[in-house]
Amino acid sequence: MLIKKHQYLAFILPAVFFILLIIVIPFLIGIYYSFTDSNGLRSSFIGWKNFEVLFQDSTFLQSFWLTVKFSFVSVILINLVGLVFALIVTRHNNRLTKSLRTIFFMPNLIGGILLGFIWQFIFTSAFQAIAAAFHLDFFKGWLSNSSTGFWGIVILFVWQMSGYIMLIYISFLNAIPKNTIQAAVLDGAKATQIFFFIKLPQLAPAFTISLFLTLASSFKLYEQNLALTNGGPYRSTEMISMYIYNTAFVNFQQGYAQAAGIILFLCVTIVSFIQLALSRKREG
Amino acid sequence: MxxxxxxxxxxxxxxxxxxxxxxxxxxxxxxxxxxxxxxxxxxxxxxxxxFSNFKTAYQALDFTSSFFNSLAITVASVIVITLVSAAAAYALSRVKGPFSSILYYLCAGTMLIPFQSIMIPLLSLFGKVNFLNRTSLVIMNTGLSVSLSIILFYGAFQGVSKTLDEAAALDGAYPFKTFVYIIFPAVSPMTGTVVILNAMKIWNDYLLPSLVVNKDGMYTIPLKMYSFFGETNSQWQLALAGLVLSVVPIIILFLLLQKQVMTSVTEGAIK
Incomplete structure (x- = not known):
């Protein structure tokens, strides 16, 4: 053993300290909080009451289902667009595909708040102008009702995430040996056959990674939601993260909000374990 | 075709x-x-x-101050994260034992916890001792980022042959010296990845800073943009000029480091 015990501790203790202080301890306190009626100042233990009330709270249930619906739609769209982008930019390796890569990825550099403002301008001002110029009612009044608000967040999120997911698909597409594809071409395989019988099976692990990355990030979405619709109109586009934030820091029902936070944690954990099980199964 | x-x-x-x-x-x-x-x-x-919107927006956003706040918080956090997680990952990769596996699983486990599930107790913990400022923001950023960074570094250190450590030890170097001068420089591509991933995340973060440094003189760019946007209600020309100012530094940096950024982002997602 080259590293002695006290040296080993010196290497790892700072990390242990940060993880315990910032994540583990707050998490444990949080579990306790979720069984109290804390308002930030006083708190007393009330058992499972928060959870019982939560499951009858129509605002919570609505935001929860909205989050599920949002995650479902955006996961499909992001992966579809990301995969198509990856296929486009891996066709050749020239200046055009390189600049396409850059352009597709660029939205991912911008933070959620700024993205929300950019799209708020597009959905309100630019869409209004399109509606007026071409007499298209479709472009009228975006973000002013719950359904255009919902699709607005979806569009924003697809714009932000597709380039990111594209990179994952690219790295798996590039790992496919060139001569496999060349052999298929020599055998007379069509482009569609190459896609479905060679590329698609090789992409299976990329699908698992991308699906769960997008799922986790859409479940936790907050800033885009805040800057684009701020949950409006009438809390109809408020997703679960924003629900937790507003309940805790606007209404000061911290124990109650923490119970919702625990439910969010359980959802993310269940999803992650399903992913782990799936990828183990394939490898095993 | x-x-x-x-x-x-x-x-x-x-x-x-x-x-x-x-x-x-x-x-x-x-x-x-x-x-x-x-x-x-x-x-x-x-x-x-x-062009006048830019001048107005620059002053209204107090851009110099918000820019340097963002920069200071990002740089400080990234340095602490990189050092703390590289050191821990090095020890994990060289010493096998129950303690190492516990820490590894602790990292993997804490990565599952969404920030929204701990933000309320975290805030009340730091609020109680009245410690909500840029320093505590750096500490929180570190705690929230070390898990993933340790796992990334761990993979890289495993790829560095242990004969290097042994050779250094024979030459009389202490583990700390070996780490700083030999092993850590050997994984510099991964260091680049860890730096870029964390810098992007922290620079763009809004939720945590809004809870910790939402006060005069401490505003970061996203925070200031949010309040500025509320104030300039329906004055889109100013809001958009502010947006351009906020986004331009990131885009320029990205265009300079394009290849490295894209590799880092991919690695961070796949590992």
Whole structure:
């Protein structure tokens, strides 16, 4: 053993300290909080009451289902667009595909708040102008009702995430040996056959990674939601993260909000374990 | 493939790319207009052309101060994260034992916890001892980022042969010296990845800073943009000029480090 015990501790203790202080301890306190009626100042233990009330709270249930619906739609769209982008930019390796890569990825550099403002301008001002110029009612009044608000967040999120997911698909597409594809071409395989019988099976692990990355990030979405619709109109586009934030820091029902936070944690954990099980199964 | 299909496909891809890029263009175009020009036609340039929005927005955003706040918080956090997680990952990769596996699983486990599930107790913990400022923000950023960074570094250190450690030890170097001068420099591509991933995340973060440093003199760019946006209600030309100012530094940095950024992002996702 080259590293002695006290040296080993010196290497790892700072990390242990940060993880315990910032994540583990707050998490444990949080579990306790979720069984109290804390308002930030006083708190007393009330058992499972928060959870019982939560499951009858129509605002919570609505935001929860909205989050599920949002995650479902955006996961499909992001992966579809990301995969198509990856296929486009891996066709050749020239200046055009390189600049396409850059352009597709660029939205991912911008933070959620700024993205929300950019799209708020597009959905309100630019869409209004399109509606007026071409007499298209479709472009009228975006973000002013719950359904255009919902699709607005979806569009924003697809714009932000597709380039990111594209990179994952690219790295798996590039790992496919060139001569496999060349052999298929020599055998007379069509482009569609190459896609479905060679590329698609090789992409299976990329699908698992991308699906769960997008799922986790859409479940936790907050800033885009805040800057684009701020949950409006009438809390109809408020997703679960924003629900937790507003309940805790606007209404000061911290124990109650923490119970919702625990439910969010359980959802993310269940999803992650399903992913782990799936990828183990394939490898095993 | 026929030449005509090829041209058609190229044309199609061009249209898609243009469409994807258009939101950036629209922001820049309208940042260069007065209120009237935006009202007339937000889709393209109008006669109404001015640079003055940038000056107004720069002052209203207190841009120098918010920029340096963002920069200081990001740089400090990234340095602490990199050092703390590289050191821990090195020890994990060299010493096998129950303690190492516990820490490894602790990292993997804490990565599952969404920030929203711990933010309330975290805030009340730091609020109780009245420790909500830029320093505590750096500490929180570190705690929230070390898990993933340790796992990334761990993979890289495993790829560095232990004979290097042994050779250094024979030459009389202490583990600390071996780490700093030999092993850590050997994983510099991974260091780049860890730095870029964390820098992007922390620079753009809004939720945590809004809870910790939401006060005068401590505003970061996203925080200031949010409050500025509320104040400039319906003055899009100023809001958009502010957006351009906030986004330009990131885009320039990205264009300079493009390849490295894309590799880092991919690695961070796949590992």
């Amino acid at each position: 026929k030449k005509s299909t090829k041209i058609l496909l190229g044309f199609l891809f061009g249209i898609i790319a243009l469409f994807w890029f258009y939101p950036f263009i629209i922001v820049i175009i309208n940042a260069l207009k007065g209120k009237r020009g935006i009202f007339q036609n937000p889709l393209w340039f109008t006669r109404d052309f001015t």
